[in-house]
Amino acid sequence: MIENKNQSKTDLGNLGEFGLIEQLTQNFTIEQPTTNKGIGDDGAVLDFAGDKVVVSTDLLVEGVHFDLSYSPLKHLGYKAVVVNISDICAMNAIPTQITVSIAVSNRFPLEALEELYEGINLACKYYKVDLIGGDTTSSQKGLIISVTAIGKAKEDELIYRDGAQDNDLLVVTGDIGAAYMGLQVLEREKQVFLVNPNSQPDLAIYDYIIERQLKPEARTDIKQLLADLGVKPTSMIDISDGLSSEVMHLCKHSKVGCNIYEDKLPLDPQFINTCEEFNIDATTMAINGGEDYELLFTMKMEDYDKIKGNPNLTVVGHMTEEKEGVHLITRANTKIPLKAQGWNALKNEEE
């Protein structure tokens, strides 16, 4: 799909590593007061003036984390940034900088990388983070994107995974499962396309779930929202691998158990309709599907009134004693033990 067959395209090998970095980052600007020096020296220089510094890193591999046959490079660049910013949000910190390193095989022309960096730049502008460094090199196969995100927070603002307590409420932001069903639609259309390259899919009825997959957003708004509501979560994590897997992490780190209620799960109607069309169980998809990049947090039960009715926040369960384990309480009031069936990048289940 992204083969450098077009001779008018610019071959990367002729550009050189330094020329390439300059070319790709020329439209990036520095906006953060914490960035003293960005790209262009051996290292970037940051000044957090006593604030805590939060660091998170992710590696995205073609054929494992994304498929360029339906993931436009611009979206991919945007998503690579969002995925990492989401981790900073999950610490209740404010994202401030990123570094982006890429390894590309020579099937990618310069123009493809420019598209990728356009998406990265869009995300930088939208989330007000500065690109402060990176590395560009060749790969033996495919595209690999490594992003490190940096953020800041006051010490008493930080929220870890290990603070949840028995009786705390379990809260999800936004809705879940949609990104994974968006992926199912894209995978199906890819198979249709392989059989009949002239087919023109009408994806309008899937617009929301496809956008959730291709262009997710990080919940940078939640920190302020919770501060405004006067709620301080006791633990927090972002939902990258699926609700089930993330709840497990909170429970393991906090040494608590959890009951999640099936009828409380926040599901978008388009997600439900698509599950029905695919004849798969919406609840299973909602708790195991990943990549929504919503936040999952616990909070004191007595704060419930502060979040009641807020369209961004849904109570989906409550924490229990550790020995009670982690369960889904179904609509039929059956108690099903949860397993982390989240996405395992090492098993390549989705290839």
Added chain:
Amino acid sequence: MIENKNQSKTDLGNLGEFGLIEQLTQNFTIEQPTTNKGIGDDGAVLDFAGDKVVVSTDLLVEGVHFDLSYSPLKHLGYKAVVVNISDICAMNAIPTQITVSIAVSNRFPLEALEELYEGINLACKYYKVDLIGGDTTSSQKGLIISVTAIGKAKEDELIYRDGAQDNDLLVVTGDIGAAYMGLQVLEREKQVFLVNPNSQPDLAIYDYIIERQLKPEARTDIKQLLADLGVKPTSMIDISDGLSSEVMHLCKHSKVGCNIYEDKLPLDPQFINTCEEFNIDATTMAINGGEDYELLFTMKMEDYDKIKGNPNLTVVGHMTEEKEGVHLITRANTKIPLKAQGWNALKNEEE
């Protein structure tokens, strides 16, 4: 070479991503007072108490930056850390933390990654840096290592690439060229091995240059040395791509020219002997060979007496006006314009 044919080896797919990270990082300890929280949450938390934060990142790709047929995984892990720490040193900062992300194809058993992380841990201990995060995923082909290094410095300690001035002295730490000649020896032995797998190479006479290639060290000692000598460099960079290429960077950023004197280049006798054996010009190798990870800096001429005779520091030239360009002055007093012939990872010249 690292095929998972041995059925007693542990298959990565059975371990899961979180199990793998725990397994690989269980022997790592946190030593830095600046590390508040390391691995185990969405992000690490650091506190620099008002110091400047320096960030640098590098991507190492199998078949591009290293060849596992002669690079032991433990050495590779060590080197991956060193390469990044070297960038922090080049800012005259103190390295404090690293994140390490790896993508591996399933031909690597767990034991191979444990060896890699043993080398990473060795470097962390030796350089007193904390591993604070990372990501582990599968790759379509080979091993990819992404390292982000973080360091700290007082504002007035930082040294950039753009401070060199006309008449400043150009100084190199240690000796140069050896790492590249070490690579030549290893490449030659690989070819011999491919023809005759029973050959037993005697590499003892190349021990220094091979060690420079396989297990380089970062000059974390130079910051203190220069402080003790009372010398503050006007510009600095580390020599990863070769002296010629790095001088170009200093000149470009500082808007100066430079004369380098062939007879001043600090060369190890083993390097010179090996160049003779290979019948290649030692000067060409010394100025174009990369991966020595020595530091290159400029300093005021009036400080010369402070460094005179120091075995770690060699004056190799001086800066000129920009219009004079960048030249090598040969032993025969010929002035040769320098080109950056440093290693270009995008051209895969060394594959």
